Amino acid sequence: MQLITQIQKPYNSLLLLSALFAFLLSSCSKEYVDFPYNEIESFEVKDANGNTLSASIVNNEIILYWPPYQEEPGTLTPTIVVSDRASISPASGTAISIKTDEPAQYTVKAQDGTTKTYKLRLQINQPMISARVSLSEDMIYNIASYPTIVIATQHILTDKTKTSAFLIDESNKETKLTIETLEANGISVVVPAEPNIGTYRIKIISGIRSVTTEAFKIAPPVFGAVVVNDMVRRNIKRGEKIILKYNASLFKKYYSDSLNSLKLLDLAQVEHTVTEVNYNEASQEIELTIPQTVGLGRIRALNAYDKNGTQLGRIVATNYTVTM
DSSP, X not given: OXXXXXXXXXXXXXXXXXXXXXXXXXXXXXXXXXXXXXXXXEEEEEOTTSOEEEOEEETTEEEEEEOTTSOOOSEEOOEEEESTTOEEESOTTOOEEOOSSSOOEEEEEOTTSOEEEEEEEEEEOOOOOEEEEOOOTTOEEETTSOSEEEEXXXXXXXXXXXXXXXXXXXXXXXEEEOEEEEETTEEEEEOOSSOOSEEEEEEEEETTEEEEOXXXXXXXXXXXXXXXXXXXXXXXXXXXXXXXXXXXXXXXXXTTTTOOEEEEEOTXXXXXXXXXXXXXXXXXXXXEEOOTTOOSEEOXXXXXXXXXXXXXXXXXXXXXXXXX
């Protein structure tokens, strides 16, 4: 009996070791579950100044906020971190073009084969802009008074390829304007040749922002802008001629029908009607013969009147002195 017991002990130990080995072998051959994670954890790029920008990951969008007043990049080379054991295409460090019709896309593939696609959106952090027409309180621009209109602005991009201006008429028709000067706090635009009178606004587009000014009026030119005295000092006698320059086109459009008389105001504040007036469109000159009644001394002004006696305008003529 003792012999049987001694034989069974080694046998039982052998069975126990065999069972343990089988268990260990079974454990080693067990398969692990692949990782299902396919997230972008961070997305970073360098801006134009070399500073690191970190994008916001919102759902399936990579939103990158680009600093204001920096040139919008054509390509980006991001550094991307994704979930453990996942891969991304295009890979981190690959340059991508962002100036295309379709946004750049990234696909993250998890270890288990599932994928998630992200779209890159570049958000330009450009502040809102403002614009105000710099005119007198009555907000009137008289044709031919100045070649340009000045607009006070804020936050305008000073690059003519990124900033443009348009004249908007009463029917909302837009006419592109030539920008003469462009600064962050103000621009000047060239007024179109002989625009129609009426109410207008100016629209400014700068980068991704746009603004429209308050309304202003374009009015007929003042008489002194159409008929011009060179102010060169001269002595002149009665019966001789004063020669003035004039814009024949504007005069014909705005004054030829309304002008009834021209009167010289002499030193004694007495008006004398000029009866001999000659308009030369070819040379764009007006010849006025000095009336015999004009007093001696300096001529004060030339006044223009319509048929109702309403003054249309005044030209300073103190450069002319009537002598014997």
